[in-house]
Amino acid sequence: MSTILEMRSITKEFPGVKALSDVTLTVEQGEIHAICGENGAGKSTLMKVLSGVYPHGTYDGEIVFDGAPAEFGSINDSEQRGIVIIHQELALVPYLSVAENIFLGNETRNRLGMIDWNAANRKAAALLERVGLAENPTVPVGQLGVGKQQLIEIAKALSKEVKLLILDEPTAALNDDDSEHLLELLRQLKAHGITSIIISHKLNEIEEIADRTTIIRDGRTIETIDMSEPGSTQDRIIRGMVGRDLEHRYPERASVVGDEVLRVEHWNVDHPTQIGRQIITDASFNVRAGEVVGIAGLMGAGRTELAMSIFGRTYGRNIRGEIYKDGKPIQIRNVSEAIGHNIAYATEDRKHYGLNLIDDIRHNISAAGLPKLAPRGWVNGNEELRVAEDYRGSLNIKTPNVLVDVGKLSGGNQQKVVLSKWLYTDPDVLILDEPTRGIDVGAKFEIYTIINKMVAAGKAVVVISSELPELLGICDRVYTLAFGRITGELPVAEATQERLMEFMTIERDQPLPTKESAS
Amino acid sequence: MNAIDSVRDILTRNMRQSGIVIAFVAIVVLFAALNPNFLSPTNLTNIVLQYSYILILAIGMVMIIVAGQIDLSVGSVVALTGAVSAVVVVRQGLPWYVGVLAALFVGLLVGIWQGFWVAYVGIPGFIVTLAGMLLFRGLTFLVLDNKSLSPFGGTYYDIANGFLNGLLGGNGFDVFTLVIFGIAVAGYAVSQWRTRQGKIAYQQTVESMPLFVAKLVAVAVVVMWFGYQLSISRGLPIVLIILAVLIIAYTLVTQKSVFGRHVYAVGGNRHAAELSGVKVRKVNFWIFVNMGVLASVAGVVYSSRMNGAQPGAGNMFELDAIAACFIGGASTTGGVGRVGGAMIGGLIMAVMSNGMQLMGVPQSMQQVVKGLVLLLAVAFDIYNKRRASVLR
Numbered sequence: 001m002s003t004i005l006e007m008r009s010i011t012k013e014f015p016g017v018k019a020l021s022d023v024t025l026t027v028e029q030g031e032i033h034a035i036c037g038e039n040g041a042g043k044s045t046l047m048k049v050l051s052g053v054y055p056h057g058t059y060d061g062e063i064v065f066d067g068a069p070a071e072f073g074s075i076n077d078s079e080q081r082g083i084v085i086i087h088q089e090l091a092l093v094p095y096l097s098v099a100e101n102i103f104l105g106n107e108t109r110n111r112l113g114m115i116d117w118n119a120a121n122r123k124a125a126a127l128l129e130r131v132g133l134a135e136n137p138t139v140p141v142g143q144l145g146v147g148k149q150q151l152i153e154i155a156k157a158l159s160k161e162v163k164l165l166i167l168d169e170p171t172a173a174l175n176d177d178d179s180e181h182l183l184e185l186l187r188q189l190k191a192h193g194i195t196s197i198i199i200s201h202k203l204n205e206i207e208e209i210a211d212r213t214t215i216i217r218d219g220r221t222i223e224t225i226d227m228s229e230p231g232s233t234q235d236r237i238i239r240g241m242v243g244r245d246l247e248h249r250y251p252e253r254a255s256v257v258g259d260e261v262l263r264v265e266h267w268n269v270d271h272p273t274q275i276g277r278q279i280i281t282d283a284s285f286n287v288r289a290g291e292v293v294g295i296a297g298l299m300g301a302g303r304t305e306l307a308m309s310i311f312g313r314t315y316g317r318n319i320r321g322e323i324y325k326d327g328k329p330i331q332i333r334n335v336s337e338a339i340g341h342n343i344a345y346a347t348e349d350r351k352h353y354g355l356n357l358i359d360d361i362r363h364n365i366s367a368a369g370l371p372k373l374a375p376r377g378w379v380n381g382n383e384e385l386r387v388a389e390d391y392r393g394s395l396n397i398k399t400p401n402v403l404v405d406v407g408k409l410s411g412g413n414q415q416k417v418v419l420s421k422w423l424y425t426d427p428d429v430l431i432l433d434e435p436t437r438g439i440d441v442g443a444k445f446e447i448y449t450i451i452n453k454m455v456a457a458g459k460a461v462v463v464i465s466s467e468l469p470e471l472l473g474i475c476d477r478v479y480t481l482a483f484g485r486i487t488g489e490l491p492v493a494e495a496t497q498e499r500l501m502e503f504m505t506i507e508r509d510q511p512l513p514t515k516e517s518a519s
Numbered sequence: 520m521n522a523i524d525s526v527r528d529i530l531t532r533n534m535r536q537s538g539i540v541i542a543f544v545a546i547v548v549l550f551a552a553l554n555p556n557f558l559s560p561t562n563l564t565n566i567v568l569q570y571s572y573i574l575i576l577a578i579g580m581v582m583i584i585v586a587g588q589i590d591l592s593v594g595s596v597v598a599l600t601g602a603v604s605a606v607v608v609v610r611q612g613l614p615w616y617v618g619v620l621a622a623l624f625v626g627l628l629v630g631i632w633q634g635f636w637v638a639y640v641g642i643p644g645f646i647v648t649l650a651g652m653l654l655f656r657g658l659t660f661l662v663l664d665n666k667s668l669s670p671f672g673g674t675y676y677d678i679a680n681g682f683l684n685g686l687l688g689g690n691g692f693d694v695f696t697l698v699i700f701g702i703a704v705a706g707y708a709v710s711q712w713r714t715r716q717g718k719i720a721y722q723q724t725v726e727s728m729p730l731f732v733a734k735l736v737a738v739a740v741v742v743m744w745f746g747y748q749l750s751i752s753r754g755l756p757i758v759l760i761i762l763a764v765l766i767i768a769y770t771l772v773t774q775k776s777v778f779g780r781h782v783y784a785v786g787g788n789r790h791a792a793e794l795s796g797v798k799v800r801k802v803n804f805w806i807f808v809n810m811g812v813l814a815s816v817a818g819v820v821y822s823s824r825m826n827g828a829q830p831g832a833g834n835m836f837e838l839d840a841i842a843a844c845f846i847g848g849a850s851t852t853g854g855v856g857r858v859g860g861a862m863i864g865g866l867i868m869a870v871m872s873n874g875m876q877l878m879g880v881p882q883s884m885q886q887v888v889k890g891l892v893l894l895l896a897v898a899f900d901i902y903n904k905r906r907a908s909v910l911r
Contacts, residue, residue: 314794336796345794353794356787358854367784368795374777381775382721421795 004029004195005164010061012045019045020219032186032196034210036237038440042219043199047166051085052078082163086153088172094142099124101141102156127155131185147178166197171205172438175299183209201440203234215240242442250473253452258289261460262429267321269309279305279316280484287460294471295464296500297481303464304348307431311345312338339368344422348434354418357407361399362388364406364417369424391420395450412443419450430454431462448474468497483508539848539860543867550874557874560752570869571758572817574862576840578769579813581861582806584844587786587853588644592651593814593840597833598659600625600818605668605828608675615675622815630811638803660830669827679824684754693750700746704739711735758820770858782806786853843868846896
């Protein structure tokens with residue numbers, strides 16, 4: 001096995017911050033090499049150095065790629081040499097066809113300088129076959145799901161005769177099936193001699209697929225683990241990432257469950273634009289004070305739709321069903337009524353639905369509870385600052401002050417801002433939609449600790465998640481959701497990942513198991 | 520992020536605001552050096568009178584832009600409201616205040632009309648107001664029967680051309696003007712002092728006492744000098760009082776009120792605002808209603824200044840108002856911008872037009888320079904943003 005990439009003593013400084021210091025990375029020809037590290041550890045910066053986003057000369061150290069020194073001035077230079085990076089946020093144009101996207105910026109022209117679409121579509125079809133995607137190359141990309149779009153990105157990379165493929169969090173937005181498919185594809189590419197670097201927070205995937213794993217912490221290389229050696233487990237990686245043993249990934253909690261706080265019965269929701277398509281069918285669930293209730297479901301099961309239709313009808317139409325708060329029936333027609341009933345919902349998509357990224361931490365924290373700061377319509381700015389500072393302290397938001405724009409924080413700290421915003425509204429029920437998506441192990445532990453504090457204070461918490469170990473680790477009770485139906489309810493003591501998965505895959509027309517057979 | 524970064528952050532953040540102020544001061548100094556008449560009392564008064572209606576429009580426009588919308592119709596609304604007022608006062612012979620009320624009422628209707636289409640039908644403000652620009656211009660032609668209508672005369676004429684003068688006498692200078700400016704400075708000092716005390720009570724860091732006093736004295740000197748210049752000229756322009764009241768009121772609304780906060784939230788991230796309990800449609804509706812009313816105030820001021828209504832009045836005013844907002848640091852994608860910034864942006868354009876007129880620069884050249892200033896101001900803004908993001 002020969003070395004395809006060697007990055008030696010890479011140091012990258014921004015004014016006032018040393019993002020990378022003396023980082024070394026060696027990747028062998030034909031391997032799948034994982035890079036792990038907490039958010040802000042420097043993984044992305046390292047990949048930007050490698051792909052030429054930060055041009056040669058703006059960093060110290062040297063890169064040798066494919067036997068020759070690499071001094072890239074731009075992304076184009078690195079692509080020329082066969083290095084292709086696929087970012088977490090996909091860079092496809094939704095209105096262009098699959099083939100148009102694949103050859104965008106790389107169009108093959110005939111003698112007249114025109115694009116030969118027949119040839120392009122034919123080549124695209126061949127590339128799609130290589131990535132195992134049975135789609136017509138003339139379909140607009142926007143009509144395909146995220147999983148398929150990811151595969152198109154890879155097809156695009158293959159069209160450029162890639163030697164080294166870099167994937168930044170490729171499975172973060174994918175469901176389990178699509179993730180599995182993607183990983184399988186990486187194995188196939190490996191068999192064809194294509195080297196991959198994969199950045200991921202999903203340690204089980206890394207354990208499954210990576211040949212070697214390099215761990216980066218605080219801008220330094222900590223170690224490179226050979227994954228074929230015994231003892232190269234997820235815990236081993238975590239130890240390297242956080243620099244300490246995380247004995248328990250989930251903090252301990254003694255549950256003291258009280259009275260029922262929220263009950264939803266016979267909840268039905270239709271799709272907002274496709275008439276007659278039912279998204280949620282006859283869903284009923286409840287949550288009690290001091291209790292963490294999980295809702296487990298695969299992507300597309302209707303988890304977010306269920307939560308948002310309850311939270312002030314922000315999703316769907318023709319919503320039917322009853323909501324009881326503290327035993328009394330209530331109506332929630334919009335978000336401010338939901339907040340008035342002391343219900344809070346923290347979205348799964350912080351950046352698009354949770355935060356105003358171009359405003360500061362202070363204003364984001366006060367956004368939902370503003371009436372509390374403004375009894376007569378005028379905001380008490382000093383009190384607002386004090387509130388923000390309080391949450392910065394109690395939730396350990398890592399920032400020099402609360403006047404920093406939220407967009408500059410890491411994912412974990414952004415999530416803490418979202419939680420602060422909802423905690424300030426003094427909710428009785430908190431619905432947390434994927435509260436730990438895209439955040440690192442250390443911050444996850446902190447979020448779990450915050451959840452524990454909330455229930456200890458007598459609040460009821462609903463956690464929606466697709467990470468089953470997480471639900472098993474923090475919940476008292478778990479509901480499963482499949483194709484818009486609640487298909488099961490298990491106390492955590494009786495739940496296992498396998499049993500939950502069984503309930504989560506009950507299809508629309510299959511009968512539901514009765515209570516007896518469920519327990 | 521460490522301490523050095525946060526200092527840098529505060530600097531770059533303030534760079535956008537203070538950069539504009541510095542540019543404004545530089546332009547004033549430049550023209551003062553080039554032309555001795557520039558800072559004369561008469562000319563200073565003229566600048567206020569000539570550009571007051573653009574500044575009034577910019578107040579409403581900055582809120583629209585912060586919310587992520589745009590209003591292209593304000594020039595036509597200025598014309599329409601002025602025309603309605605002229606019909607009431609000049610043609611029908613009714614008292615001046617009936618004309619003012621009629622104009623304000625038309626402005627309100629225009630705002631409700633546009634707000635409805637933007638907020639409740641969901642058509643982008645750009646389209647609604649582009650349609651409005653044609654629609655209200657056409658209505659102006661109809662109302663005026665395609666002919667100018669003048670003169671207003673009397674009290675209506677005084678709104679934009681009158682001065683409060685000699686109410687308390689004086690010898691070569693107007694005591695009343697100085698008293699008003701004195702009250703304004705005192706009010707400013709008191710509010711700054713209370714803000715400072717509030718911050719201390721909440722244990723926030725404040726600037727040192729000498730620096731605080733020095734800042735107050737500097738502001739007081741500049742303001743009182745300006746007041747003195749007015750007082751030895753024609754006294755206190757009525758329009759300046761209207762403008763000052765509007766600026767203070769809208770600064771408070773945008774920075775301190777829940778409604779103002781909601782405007783910024785909607786412009787920064789509409790979905791996040793909605794999920795935080797902000798009624799996005801209501802916000803969009805009311806900013807357009809507000810813009811309609813402010814455009815009618817500008818319409819009254821402009822028709823009064825022109826002492827009549829013309830079918831072509833207010834042409835291109837929308838572009839001056841929009842330019843003032845962007846020069847003043849508002850973001851084209853919404854969520855960022857301040858009333859104070861838009862006022863300075865408007866004054867930069869006012870001072871440049873006026874200065875170039877005094878120097879006899881031809882109209883064509885003035886347009887070229889104004890265009891370049893707009894471009895450079897926004898380029899400077901984008902350059903700053905990019906630098907700030909590289910610092911991350």
